[in-house]
Amino acid sequence: xxxxxxxxxxxxPMPVAIVAAYDEDGKVCAMNAAWAQxxxxxxxxxxxxxxxxxxxxxxxxKAFTVSIADVPNMxxxxxxxxxxxxxxxxxxxxxxxxxxxxxxxNAPVIAEFPVTLECELAEIVNTPNLHAVVGKIINVxxxxxxxxxxxxxxxxxxxxxxxxxxxSGYYSVGNKIGQAWNAGKGYMxx
Numbered sequence: 001x002x003x004x005x006x007x008x009x010x011x012x013p014m015p016v017a018i019v020a021a022y023d024e025d026g027k028v029c030a031m032n033a034a035w036a037q038x039x040x041x042x043x044x045x046x047x048x049x050x051x052x053x054x055x056x057x058x059x060x061x062k063a064f065t066v067s068i069a070d071v072p073n074m075x076x077x078x079x080x081x082x083x084x085x086x087x088x089x090x091x092x093x094x095x096x097x098x099x100x101x102x103x104x105x106n107a108p109v110i111a112e113f114p115v116t117l118e119c120e121l122a123e124i125v126n127t128p129n130l131h132a133v134v135g136k137i138i139n140v141x142x143x144x145x146x147x148x149x150x151x152x153x154x155x156x157x158x159x160x161x162x163x164x165x166x167x168s169g170y171y172s173v174g175n176k177i178g179q180a181w182n183a184g185k186g187y188m189x190x
Contacts, residue, residue, distance in 0.1 A: 013162035016069035021057035028092040028099045028108045032081030034163040046133040053085030062121045063105035067113035069161045104139040114143045
């Protein structure tokens with residue numbers, strides 16, 4: 001039997017994405033944004049509020065990075081979500097993390113996170129029901145330890161964090177259990 005739960009943002013899993021951009025002085029600003037999604041082969045959408053310091057920086061710099069947060073960096077990833085750059089000018093520095101300028105866009109790559117999408121600002125969509133920052137992916141850089149054959153990322157090695165919207169928890173990505181576009185082929189013959 002099913003139970004009606006009312007309106008909830010009940011989608012799971014959600015990636016823990018760390019969005020980073022430079023401010024007008026070239027200082028790194030980073031935020032935790034679980035509401036992010038690939039929206040085309042070369043685009044990512046960030047469903048983040050207009051008032052975030054990082055959003056303001058993206059508008060100004062026209063570029064940003066999105067890193068996949070991983071289990072070893074959970075504390076810093078969480079901190080990037082609970083602290084606001086609008087009130088804490090040394091937010092990034094407090095973590096002791098390191099950032100280098102992307103070779104491809106005017107945005108910082110945070111060295112501690114294993115995978116980073118380097119993006120140019122494509123557009124900002126602002127309607128009564130949606131605020132989305134859309135980025136064109138210019139490059140993906142990754143730690144060699146998480147890259148396999150044919151330059152494909154191996155998810156189990158990334159040890160990515162996922163966010164539980166139901167109870168505000170973090171979980172790690174598990175093992176591969178099937179092959180996409182193959183696991184359901186048995187239904188094709190019916």
